[in-house]
Amino acid sequence: MFGLSAKDTRLFFIVTGLVAFAPFLMNPFPTGSAMAQFNAGYPDLMQRFVIFGIFAIGFNLLFGLTGYLSFGHAAFLGAGSYAAVWMLKLLTINVIPAILISTVVAGAFALLIGFISLRRSGIYFSILTLAFAQMAFALAASVLTPITGGETGLQTALNDPRILDGIASSGGNIPAPALFGLEMRNSYVWNVSGWTFTFNAGYYLAGAFMIVAFYLSMRIFRSPFGLMLQAIKTNQTRLNYTGLNSRPYTLAVFVISGMYAGLAGGLMASMDPLAGAERMQWTASGEVVLMTILGGAGTLIGPVLGAGFIKYFENIFSKINSNVLHEWFAFMPDGMEDFIVTILYPFVGKGWHLTLGIMFMMVVIFLPGGLVEGGQRIANLFRRKKSQPSEADGAKTPAE
């Protein structure tokens, strides 16, 4: 269906289903129960899941397919955010032009950087993209303050021109970004016997974009163009010997990947009309690398999993403080309780980065294919267990 094989169609429908029913799936615990803090079904976090999912899918197109490790991808996300906020300020509070323009601007930016950086490969490419991104970050935070708002960031204001809307339309408040009148922060809250489910307009818009982005990445993976990119990863020298110039292919995928990042940035600005320079910093670029690798580079679903995983931990794990730990282990004898809390405490709350770092190292060391490979191994384990008894049955039958 949609030009996908049966297996891919199934995966596509699974992802669509997950996105559509995320408000339920993310809130498995009743509000007010002890486990409620593990609920992730609030709009802000769900929006981040899908937006960073888009970002990671785009990064994976570049890194997973061609093996070019860009350490400056956050620059495109930042450029997209700035473009989107400017659209919201100047043109209209409607998010559609903002999202489109952010994608285009990030694509143009990626074309420029990619054109220069792709002259080199390997670590030189990584350093070049890193250098460009750091330059963009430093300039955005200092000299370009009239455009970027410097360190305070760029925000929408009451007296923005908003040519299409007119100033009068704001009615005394800074208008919130909206899709033809439907404000992005609007939520429908459904209370059902102890559970609370929140359906947020912004989340569903971003989710729809993520499904489209996922579909496109699937098509790119399975296309002749995608095969060419995988050939570049496998052996670029041999490809060049056959008379093919690989540069146009790498440049094309670099721009596509930059546009994904710009789309993510535009969506981020549409959910919350704020753009800051820190989105371009190299640690932000490092984060998307972490997401992609953790989930599984070169796989379709991996980056989405990785993005969700990291954002979940960032928001949920970091909220666990020593009081919560003491509550959990309250059933133990006093000395034991204190001991366990002392041991666990550095790994949660403010120290969740430590857990993330350790987990990331474990994944790189033992599971080069990321969470996806881990899932496959577990699945294989079960399949083998299932198939073994059937074989045993088969062996028995003739004896009877």
Add this chain to the structure above:
Amino acid sequence: MDAIILQILNGLDKGSAYALIALGLTLIFGTLGVVNFAHGALFMIGAFCAVTLQRILTLSHVVIDDTKKDFLGNPLKVEVPYIYDWFGQETGAAIIDWAVPLAIIFAIPVMIIIGMVMERGLIKHFYKRPHADQILVTFGLAIVLQEIIKAYYGANPIPAPAPEAFKGSYDFGALLGFDANTIIYPYWRLVYFAFAAVVIAAVFAFLQFTTFGMVVRAGMADRETVGLLGIDIDKRFTMMFGLAAAVAGLAGVMYTPINAPNYHMGMDFLVISFVVVVVGGMGSLPGAVLAGFVLGILESFASMREVIEFLPGINQVVIYLAAIIILLTRPRGLLGRKGVMED
């Protein structure tokens, strides 16, 4: 003229730090072929060695001092470092004052052990993996190391002052015949530069003039042949990793009075030191040192008021700009060898 000399001097101390870190990175890369993203973390751990030693030296016990009274007339409790009891007040105070230079002695064995454990425990398993995997696992290690430091020492910078003798500044203006007070330069930065020069010279001498260094250089050129000659080259490369860690650590120890150490200082330096290594040419030790100083001085020139007025923001980006230009015009960096990391 005096402004130019001042900027060159200003560039030297930052350049020394870049050169030392880049030297260690290149040692690791040249010997083991590993791109070590955790090198910035080693620099940071070195700085925290100084902090740790300072804390150990000032470990105190409480003594009731009968000669002083608090406002209620009770005898005052005074914290006396143990070191005063052992060496007497004067010597003890001097030792605490000199904590940062003394930390060199403390840091060398610590850093060598950390480096060798890192190599044997983790990086050894990554020789045959792609460079991207090496970058990723060392990047993860860098996060873990910096979070451990953060868990113990907190997120705020911890000042570790230079000895009293090196506080204050030296007036170069008077020395060189310019007006007094035009070229003022802190003593400690001079010390840092001299220290860096000594360490760099020592590393080069060690590689050039000792048998061990000769074997290592041979191993860098052709690892297999050296192995075939019956030399356990892996063991020596492990030691070189320890040495590189020590160089980074020493750079960190001596940098503490210039910049109070915090847990993310390693990451801040890491990006620039990678740029330095690549600009110098991957695998070239003189290239790393040269590029370190060149970029350090370039950065300080770009921070001059006249330059900033002419090209706003140039001080923020000059290093990256230089790196991009050099990489595009001289693909192997300033002094790079052919065939290193070209695929």
